Amino acid sequence: MATVLAPDPAAYDVDTLAWAERQAELLRAGRFLQADISAIAEEIEELAGQQRRELRNRLTTIVQHWLKLEISPHREPKNGWRQTIRHARVEIGILLENSPSLRRETSATLAKAAVDAAMLAIGDLADFGELDRERVLRIKARSFTIDEVLTGKLP
Numbered sequence: 001m002a003t004v005l006a007p008d009p010a011a012y013d014v015d016t017l018a019w020a021e022r023q024a025e026l027l028r029a030g031r032f033l034q035a036d037i038s039a040i041a042e043e044i045e046e047l048a049g050q051q052r053r054e055l056r057n058r059l060t061t062i063v064q065h066w067l068k069l070e071i072s073p074h075r076e077p078k079n080g081w082r083q084t085i086r087h088a089r090v091e092i093g094i095l096l097e098n099s100p101s102l103r104r105e106t107s108a109t110l111a112k113a114a115v116d117a118a119m120l121a122i123g124d125l126a127d128f129g130e131l132d133r134e135r136v137l138r139i140k141a142r143s144f145t146i147d148e149v150l151t152g153k154l155p
Contacts, residue, residue: 012039051099055106056113058088058095062149063110063117067142068124069155071135082154089150106146114144 012019019036020043026035065081072078096103118139125131145152 012036051095051102052105052109054095055092055102056109056116058092059106059110059113059149060116060120061085061088062092063114063144064120064124066144066149066155067117067121067139070142071121071125071139072128072130074128074130085154092150106150110144110146110149118142 011022019039023035023040026032027040062085065084069078069081096106121139122131122136125135
């Protein structure tokens with residue numbers, strides 16, 4: 001009969017990597033009673049949260065730069081903004097490839113990201129003296145679809 005050891009809760013707080021490797025080893029060996037199941041469940045939930053945050057951050061970046069492309073009267077640094085959008089699109093593609101179930105959350109996440117992006121774009125444009133009331137209203141009124149953000153032609 002297997003010996004049941006109480007999980008060492010301090011190990012997680014001391015060295016998360018060593019703890020994770022030990023938990024994986026215990027699970028692979030079928031030594032479930034020795035594994036820190038509660039903390040493992042929390043880590044799995046946190047992983048899902050990280051993926052949602054990454055999706056939102058990437059969508060925010062795309063919309064923020066898209067808004068600046070549409071609103072800024074200057075030519076530079078528009079190429080850099082386009083490069084940033086293309087990079088974020090690739091990263092979102094990888095994220096959705098690795099976690100296809102996240103795709104069902106993209107539209108709702110975009111709605112939240114667009115609010116964040118509008119505030120950031122307004123701040124960025126204000127920093128460069130490119131903001132007036134009309135531009136603020138255009139930014140706030142602009143809406144995006146997920147298809148537009150992920151595959152649409154850039155301004």
